[in-house]
Amino acid sequence: MRSIQVNGEFGACLLKLRLSRKLSQKAVAILAEMDQSYLAGLEAGRRPPPRDRQLARLVSALGATPEEIQELREARALARLADVVDELDPQRGRALASLACRFNRLSANQLRVIEEMASLLEQR
Known part of the structure; x- marks a missing residue:
């Protein structure tokens, strides 16, 4: 099973913004x-976070501020990485998902x- 917890974090960010x-x-x-x-699947965490093009359309439709865009990008990046790690090693994927949800802000x-890292792991 994929890292719904982190995908849910992206969905929660998107829902809050909407x-x-x-x-x-x-x-x-x-x-x-x-x-x-x-969109409903994204918000519910049933769909993986969107790629750049879809994310750009979403933030444009929502009129997101730079800070809100950063929050969505962080949640998306962490979800992608957790999903890729989860496919390689489910136990590590769950651990990463749990850790990722504790991050506040990323540089x-x-x-x-x-x-x-997510892109490189996806290419494996």
């Missing part, structure tokens, strides 16, 4: 040019390193 804008899933899905069921360099 609700702060007082927008429905349908409205955001239309603005972001994506299926509403995909831009830390985030870049995590995203690079």
Whole structure:
């Protein structure tokens, strides 16, 4: 099973942002040019966090601030890394998911390193 806890963290960030804008899933899905069921899956943690293009459409549709974009990118990077590690070793994936949920803020360099690690591991 994939690291739902971390994916849920991304979904929770996305949901919080959408609700702060007082927008429905349908409205955001239309603005972001994506299926509403995909957005619902993201928010519920049933779908893996989106790639760059979909994330860009979401943050544009939501009018996210730089700080909100950073929070979403952090949650996405940690979820991707946890999913990849989980596929290689489920016990380590769960441990990473638990640890990732305890992070407060990541520097831009830390985030870049995590995203690079996830990409390298995905290529295996």
